[in-house]
Amino acid sequence: MMLKNYLLIDDKNLARFDELYRDxxxxxxxxxxxSPKFIIRTPVKLSSTVRERVEDPIAMLKAELDILRSHIEIGDDRVPSVRVQFGTAQVAAAFGCRMHVFENSLPAAGNHVVKSIEDIYKLRKPALDSGWYGKLKEFTEIFKENLPPGVHIQHPDIQSPFNNAYMIRGNDIFLDFYDDADAVGYLLDVVTDYMIELVPYLKNMISDDREWFFDWGAMWKGAARISNCSLHMISPEFYTKHILPRDKKLLKAIGGGRIHYCGTSDKVMDQMFKIDDLAGFDYDANHHNLWDICDKIPKNITLLQWGDPPEAQQSTVERLLKGDWPKKRNIIIEAQAGSIEEGRELLKRLRASVPD
Known part of the structure; x- marks a missing residue:
């Protein structure tokens, strides 16, 4: 099944997307x-399971295009882009972790390959095509052969130095901070150095653009997103001492990027906001207030707020609809609607609520 004609973007939308990229x-x-941007998510019924998509690049691309189609019909600010969806453990798999494939959730690390502190020091950087990266390249090539005109490929999920170190070592890493902090530092450095080499390798697969990348339906300054989901299991002090220097090193080396943080700590966020090469940031509305963050985040960092579950966004959306907007303009708001029609109406109301 060829998909070049599966989702046709007309000239009007292609012109709209060109202006959207400039925005x-x-x-x-x-x-x-x-101007603020809005990404309206609606329920999309897919014809394949995650397991089927992980085994079949055409099935995966079709599902990605089905999701994209709803946004084009709504006319929101989601850029036309798709991703090879292999989950969060791709770097860990390169280091030797087994990838566990679920029926209807994205693949995840199935084991931890470093069993002791002594084994940490034996760890070396793997080849760039290790683990699932050979398969990623195959899927990416098939995506590129079948992409409808105007559709781009999003950067693969690379997680972050600490997320990957945690998957490689497992829960023992939390004791390692106390038993042998130098070993944790060695592990973080090996992972960080590998990611620094990996990002341009992946970038070359998907794009010729070295300044901007597509991720989470938006366009971002830099090269990649790092995801710091596991930080809620360590203290802000540990983040500042052990993890922050590696985040800084990675973002500087790859030419900047953005951070995903689904934790609860304002102190951790404050440290992230000091990273010179940070150009974008997203967080969960369950744990943080849009107006508070806008008051302290540097002006040039684009902010994306989402909610999990999506209902967590409701109070923010209702406040915005009343015209109560923060002064910060470079904001992306994710919102949920029950149908395409509801999505169009919500988008219209949100855009009308933005102050001139």
Whole structure:
């Protein structure tokens, strides 16, 4: 099954997307004179399971295009992009972790390959095509052969130095901080150095653009997203001492990027906001307030707020609909609607609520 004609984007939408790309660039380059963006998610019934998609690149691409189609019909600010969805453990798999494939959830690490502190020091950087990265390249090539005109490929999920170190070592890493902090540092350095080499390798697979990348339906300054989901299991002090230097090193080396943080600590976020090469940041509305964050985040960092479950966004959306907007303009808001029609109406109301 060939998919080049499966989702046809007409000239009107192609022109709209060209302007949308310029708008996303303004969010970083001219944050005082940009406009907030809205990504409206609606239920999409897919014809394949995650397991089937992980085994079949055409099935995966079809599902990605089905999700994209709903956004085009709504007319929101999601950029036309798709991702090879292999889950969070791709770097860990390169280091030797087994990838566990679920029926209807994305693959995850099935084991931890470093069993002792002594084994940490035996760890070396793997080849760039280790683990599932050979398969990722195969899927990416098939995606590129079948992409409808105007559709781009999002950057693969690479997680972060600490998320990957945690998957490689497992829960013992939390004791390692006390038993042998130098070993944790060695593990983090090996992972960070591998990621620094990995990002341009992956970037070359998907794009010729070295300044911008597609991720989570938006366009971002830099090269990649790092995901710091596991930080809620360590203290802000441990983050500042052990993890922050590696996050800084990684983002600087790859030419900047953004951070995903689904934790609860304002102190951790405050440290992240000091990273010079941070251009974008997203967080969970369950744990943080949009207006509070807008008051302290640097002006040039584009902010994305989402909620899990999506209902967590409701109070924010209701407040925005009343015209109560923060002064910050480079904001992306995810919202949920029950149907395409409801999504169009919500998008119309949100756009009308933005102050001039």
């Amino acid at each position: 996303y660039k303004r969010m970083y380059e001219d944050p005082d004179n940009c």
